[in-house]
Amino acid sequence: MDLREMKVVVAVAEEGGFSAAARRLHVAQSAVSSAVRALERELGAALFHRTTHRVSLTPAGRAFLPAARAALRAAEEARAAVDLAQGELHGEITIGVMQGLHGGLATALADFHREHPGVVVRLRQAPAADIPRALRDGAVDLAVTALDTPVPRGLSTRLLSREEMVLVTAPTPDGLPSEGPVTLAEAAGLPLVDFSPGWAVRHEVDRAFRAASLERTVTFEVNDLLAAADLVRQGLGVCIMPPSLAARFPELPVRPFTAHAPAWTVGVVHPRGDLSPAVAAFLRHVRLLRAPDD
The missing domain is CATH 1.10.10.10 (Winged helix-like DNA-binding domain superfamily/Winged helix DNA-binding domain)
Incomplete structure (x- = not known):
């Protein structure tokens, strides 16, 4: 063969x-x-x-x-090792990403491409829960994803950012005080725009409401960040999301939570052991990866 x-x-x-x-x-x-x-x-x-x-x-x-x-990965590594010895880097890497690219990832990819134009980079978007299996199966070489569960054996992680989520509202929201922090209970009483099950944001929001023993009604369930923002913009509901994602919609006010805010932790995950030269080179770029406002 x-x-x-x-x-x-x-x-x-x-x-x-x-x-x-x-x-x-x-x-x-x-x-x-x-x-x-x-x-x-x-x-x-x-x-x-x-x-x-x-x-x-x-x-x-x-x-x-x-x-x-x-x-195929071994063949790429052998070719990349020779290229590296000659001062060049070639090959292909596949990066797993969750819905809603982590802030700064596109910049890191652009910087990496300028430095190593011979490396082909592919992105594969998947629910955060599916990414560890893709790493173990070799479908992706590394991933930038939410760290919402214990990391399976055989994988290494590096923390990129940790945030407390915020409530995103219309410019003149109904049912909330005019300004200041809000409680999870206040948010639970409003029409909520939620992301679909499988989104890491949804997983963390569900967990926060369960921990606070609060019931909430999902009025809108979407699989698209822009759709969520459009619904909020029209005053149809409010949405809970990380500040780094909310920053993409500066016209929408954000309100911090008084306590028990859902956590949002993002990291880079890759298999333990020797990495290909191309993957190792990308990891050097991703070490400095931060959300734009960090």
Whole structure:
């Protein structure tokens, strides 16, 4: 088997189909199909279930995928080591990110690209709860994500920021004092714009209300930061979010909580052990990553 065939199989698995994999790899779909069939013949096992509507991994495919990723990663590391010895850095890294990019990440990516233009960087957005598994499976090389649960074994973390969330309101909110901090109980009594389950912000807000033994009614549930801000702007509800996200909407007032504010902790997470030169180089940039107003 060769690395090209492994790369094709990984692309089909991650993109969920042969056509999408062909677009990602910039080749004809027939070339993708041929590479998969050739590898399946060599292995003596089907790697994918194929139907007219979907493509999914077989048990053999699920067993093959992590090993294929590891082999591709090892090949990238070998190539990057030679490039580094020659004063250049090439390769590819995949970064897992949660919904709502952490403030400053785009700047760090731009700085990294200027310094290492030969490294291809891919971003994969996923719920924060799914990112540790993606790291263990090798689907992403590192992640910038909320640190809302204990880190699984085999992963290392570096703290980037810690904030107390705030209440974002319309310029003239109903049902609140005109100014000053608010309580969680006051927020619970208002129409709330919440993020969907799976968002790290939602997880922390749920936890804060449970700890305070407060019930609340989710009036609007959205999966989009801009949609949440639009609803708040129209006076349809209030929203709880980290200050670093609220800062993107300076026209919307923010109110701190008097106590028991939901916590928001963000860090960079990566597998323990040796890292590829490209990943190690990006980590040097991300060490200084901070929200714009920190």
